[in-house]
Amino acid sequence: GQNIDQPTEMTATEGAIVQINCTYQTSGFNGLFWYQQHAGEAPTFLSYNVLDGLEEKGRFSSFLSRSKGYSYLLLKELQMKDSASYLCAVGDSNYQLIWGAGTKLIIKP
């Protein structure tokens, strides 16, 4: 079957760094996406990885290892506005996205 695993909840301190992990097993692989979703709002696109390695975009970076079925999202210099859920999704062989349940990130002052 197809499966995306990520931690349910994480807590971090304002100004710190946090890493959110995602492991996946899917039928085929057509890229891995990270989305941010604030409470009561729609998901918004953060990053995309299709090749192994690190993609950096400002305070956010995303890493992919296809051989390990593993990705992480790294958030630096955490701000209170980063409190949100972070969704990992993988494109399968039909180019449909398979979604993880999301990681709720709580930022404390």
Next chain:
Amino acid sequence: IAGITQAPTSQILAAGRRMTLRCTQDMRHNAMYWYRQDLGLGLRLIHYSNTAGTTGKGEVPDGYSVSRANTDDFPLTLASAVPSQTSVYFCASSGTSDYNEQFFGPGTRLTVL
């Protein structure tokens, strides 16, 4: 219109009633999707459409139907609502970038009593 709009924003519905959730995009995206999001579960695909005139079933299609008469509109119909269809429904579209990220509408919060 800029992006994707959904209507209504929220709705309380009696079980057994018919309901259509509306979704319109103005980005000329070929692909559109309907998801439901429930607490503790990931987004689950209900139906999708890769281009106008075609539709396909997702992971949880039972009790739902869709149509895609043109590029912009992708309505989702619940023929006879049941309480288990209480959820937040998101419409999304994709199609113009190199990696086809999905853009989401604001969602419809549906409660079936």
